[in-house]
Amino acid sequence: MEAGTAPRSRCLLDENTFTENFKNQINTRKTYLCYEVEIVDGDARVPLDEIKGFVHNKGANQPGEPCHAELYFLDRIHSWTLDRRLHYRLTCFISWTPCHTCAQELATFLGENSHVSLHIFASRMYRRFDYEAGLRRLQAAGAQIAIMTSKEFEHCWETFVDHQGRPFQPWDGLEVESQHLCKKLQEILQVRAPSCCFPGLPPSSPLLSSPCAFFLLSEPPLGDLLPPGAPAPSFPSFLMRSLYFLTCCVPPSFPIFVTLPRPPLGFCFILQMSHSLLPS
Numbered sequence: 214m215e216a217g218t219a220p221r222s223r224c225l226l227d228e229n230t231f232t233e234n235f236k237n238q239i240n241t242r243k244t245y246l247c248y249e250v251e252i253v254d255g256d257a258r259v260p261l262d263e264i265k266g267f268v269h270n271k272g273a274n275q276p277g278e279p280c281h282a283e284l285y286f287l288d289r290i291h292s293w294t295l296d297r298r299l300h301y302r303l304t305c306f307i308s309w310t311p312c313h314t315c316a317q318e319l320a321t322f323l324g325e326n327s328h329v330s331l332h333i334f335a336s337r338m339y340r341r342f343d344y345e346a347g348l349r350r351l352q353a354a355g356a357q358i359a360i361m362t363s364k365e366f367e368h369c370w371e372t373f374v375d376h377q378g379r380p381f382q383p384w385d386g387l388e389v390e391s392q393h394l395c396k397k398l399q400e401i402l403q404v405r406a407p408s409c410c411f412p413g414l415p416p417s418s419p420l421l422s423s424p425c426a427f428f429l430l431s432e433p434p435l436g437d438l439l440p441p442g443a444p445a446p447s448f449p450s451f452l453m454r455s456l457y458f459l460t461c462c463v464p465p466s467f468p469i470f471v472t473l474p475r476p477p478l479g480f481c482f483i484l485q486m487s488h489s490l491l492p493s
């Protein structure tokens with residue numbers, strides 16, 4: 214996988230490459246990913262400057278198999294053989310949010326490496342195929358995902374660009390586009406499971422204080438999740454649809470509880486389900 218990666222000796226991006234690939238109002242076919250690594254020790258963070266750098270994807274117009282930047286990045290991480298007795302914070306500044314496949318790969322990596330936390334700042338949002346589910350899966354695996362603001366662009370300029378002493382010059386509309394993308398990302402990451410059509414959980418529900426409970430609320434309304442003109446599903450169908458939605462948000466190691474309030478009778482009917490029982 215080394216073919217698509219940048220040299221390791223603190224190679225810097227030239228100014229045009231940075232601007233052309235990270236400018237948040239234009240689309241490019243390439244993906245650049247700048248990364249830095251810190252050791253977390255309590256409240257302190259110690260940067261590891263020797264493994265700071267960047268990778269980029271290899272496109273279909275280049276020799277060999279195409280490969281996304283995130284996979285090169287994972288390859289790099291494995292080559293560092295990070296000490297499992299320490300806690301590492303990896304921060305990525307990436308020109309596109311991860312696609313569904315890369316998000317899954319990163320999520321799997323986080324699931325297998327609890328000594329690593331991942332913070333992603335993206336310049337633009339990649340919106341093809343099942344990208345929303347991928348981002349939610351990645352967030353559920355513990356990754357922090359955000360959109361780059363002028364603060365992160367400037368940090369990248371200072372850290373990864375051969376700027377010859379010139380300061381970062383924000384382009385027109387940087388903040389407007391950043392805020393627009395930020396709002397869009399928040400909508401994707403905060404979307405909750407649809408309603409089970411019951412008028413709320415009783416106050417005495419034991420799940421109200423449980424950290425591993427997702428409440429099936431009425432946002433967005435179930436109807437909004439259906440194709441136009443589709444008939445409302447039966448309750449069992451609706452419940453299975455809701456549970457399928459949850460599997461995108463909840464890591465496999467977490468139990469899933471389903472609470473069906475029965476207001477006329479004044480008690481809850483609680484199920485605990487494993488992912489293996491849920492529809493795929």
Ligand SMILES: [Zn+2]
Pocket residue numbers: 281282283311312313314315316
């Ligand atoms: Zn990808």
